[in-house]
Amino acid sequence: MTRLSRIDHLPGDVRVPAYDPAAHGEGIVHLGLGAFHKAHQAVYSDDALAASGGDWRIVGVSLRSSGAVDELTPQNGLYTVIAAGADSHEVRVIGALSRALAHAHGDAPAVNAALAAPQTRTVTVTVTEKGYGLDRASGGVDTAHPAIAHDLEHPDAPVGVAGLILRGLKQRHAAGIAPFTVLCCDNLPGNGKLLRGLILDLAARTAPELRDWIAAEVAFPSSMVDRITPAPGPDVREAAERALGAEDHAAVQTEAFSQWVIEDRFTGGRPEWEAGGALFVTDVAPYERMKLRMLNGTHSMLAYAGFHSGKRYVRDVMRDADLAALVRRHLSAAAATLDPLPGIDFEAYAAELAARFENPNLAHQTYQIAMDGTEKVPQRLFAPALDALERGQPTRPFAFAVAAWLRHCLARKDDGEVYELQDPRAGEIATRLSAQEDAPAIVAAMFDLPGLVPDVLRQSDRFRDEVTTVLDAMLQGSVAGAVAREAAL
Numbered sequence: 001m002t003r004l005s006r007i008d009h010l011p012g013d014v015r016v017p018a019y020d021p022a023a024h025g026e027g028i029v030h031l032g033l034g035a036f037h038k039a040h041q042a043v044y045s046d047d048a049l050a051a052s053g054g055d056w057r058i059v060g061v062s063l064r065s066s067g068a069v070d071e072l073t074p075q076n077g078l079y080t081v082i083a084a085g086a087d088s089h090e091v092r093v094i095g096a097l098s099r100a101l102a103h104a105h106g107d108a109p110a111v112n113a114a115l116a117a118p119q120t121r122t123v124t125v126t127v128t129e130k131g132y133g134l135d136r137a138s139g140g141v142d143t144a145h146p147a148i149a150h151d152l153e154h155p156d157a158p159v160g161v162a163g164l165i166l167r168g169l170k171q172r173h174a175a176g177i178a179p180f181t182v183l184c185c186d187n188l189p190g191n192g193k194l195l196r197g198l199i200l201d202l203a204a205r206t207a208p209e210l211r212d213w214i215a216a217e218v219a220f221p222s223s224m225v226d227r228i229t230p231a232p233g234p235d236v237r238e239a240a241e242r243a244l245g246a247e248d249h250a251a252v253q254t255e256a257f258s259q260w261v262i263e264d265r266f267t268g269g270r271p272e273w274e275a276g277g278a279l280f281v282t283d284v285a286p287y288e289r290m291k292l293r294m295l296n297g298t299h300s301m302l303a304y305a306g307f308h309s310g311k312r313y314v315r316d317v318m319r320d321a322d323l324a325a326l327v328r329r330h331l332s333a334a335a336a337t338l339d340p341l342p343g344i345d346f347e348a349y350a351a352e353l354a355a356r357f358e359n360p361n362l363a364h365q366t367y368q369i370a371m372d373g374t375e376k377v378p379q380r381l382f383a384p385a386l387d388a389l390e391r392g393q394p395t396r397p398f399a400f401a402v403a404a405w406l407r408h409c410l411a412r413k414d415d416g417e418v419y420e421l422q423d424p425r426a427g428e429i430a431t432r433l434s435a436q437e438d439a440p441a442i443v444a445a446m447f448d449l450p451g452l453v454p455d456v457l458r459q460s461d462r463f464r465d466e467v468t469t470v471l472d473a474m475l476q477g478s479v480a481g482a483v484a485r486e487a488a489l
């Protein structure tokens, strides 16, 4: 069977770019060429290219692996996005990606050249929360993060996001080329501001002469990104092959829903992402808070509680009456911590989220969402718990979710089966928990992880008691039993 590499001769029901990809130059460098970028920002760029053209194609960069490049290069950057709604199905080939580069596999010079090139006006980033090397307490770099540690030593041969962006800016400054705009697309609160703080701190340490110029000239808009995109399995590739009549090693499957809310601060122009439905606003923070607390917070809760109740996929969790009731409880508790957002009805948003989680056509593994808890729970669970505490609202739903996360940190199921705890702090967690058997000791050991739990929560007897009570029920009985009891409260 032939391999996807051109957009003519595809079956009529496959949507193809409504423009000639080769007729458009590059304008964006994207760092973190994973499934989410391919299903989200690249699709908006495809819509923008179709609507208003411009030289806005994307140079996609994989920082560590070469997989995406091996998949995409023989396909001229083309790949399929299968958008599977509960009752909709769209197969679409995306043409926005002009090249794929593997930074750690021989393409470092090409990445460097793309970041320095005058036509690169925007750098977008999706490297997941743990990819940045951010010290959340200081807002600067985490010097223990491997990429940061490397880039502090070798600022002229960086391997991490911050180092690459900084070196790109440095070269542009030296050549008198305007800086690019840096657009963070990861699920972090105030993500633009966080990335700006990271780059400014790295600059202060390795290129102090640039710090003030970056602070004054480089825009770091924040953005809220949303599209549930499971890590693709072999079934996705097979489905694409059936639809295209050609092999596609880079196909991704995602949901029909998609949302992108972006702070409109771009110094070198931008694609007309509105054509794909992006919303440009002056302040993204309330949208981010809503999404992180309602979608992602609930996702984390259902992933931990669901995984330990024997549910492989999110859709299975939603078919369990007790777990589904806890999902609804968490959604409303999270909504209650938010200030009103004009034009948004949180109840309707919650109903829409529950329906998205129920999507029978998406195989989203609870184990996948459960990874990297230490990077996720602060903004997803601790932040709303803190607000709930201050507002005199119930904190129990957040305490339940935190207890389920702690249960997950034990790296074994109720039946004794062990699994890998995927978390950048997994080693530290294993050491802390190795000698702990009972709930109060586990809570104490984990609440004392440096820089993780906000002081007010750590010192709240109420919150600690709630977490301990739930964890104790999970350990004395079972997670499924604790879920049933919780749902009956």
Ligand code: CS2
Pocket: 187, 225, 226, 227, 228, 229, 295, 296, 299, 300, 368, 369, 370, 376
């Ligand atoms: C999920 C997110 O894996 C996770 O932690 O909560 O990836 C979620 O699917 C996306 O943010 C949806 O936009």
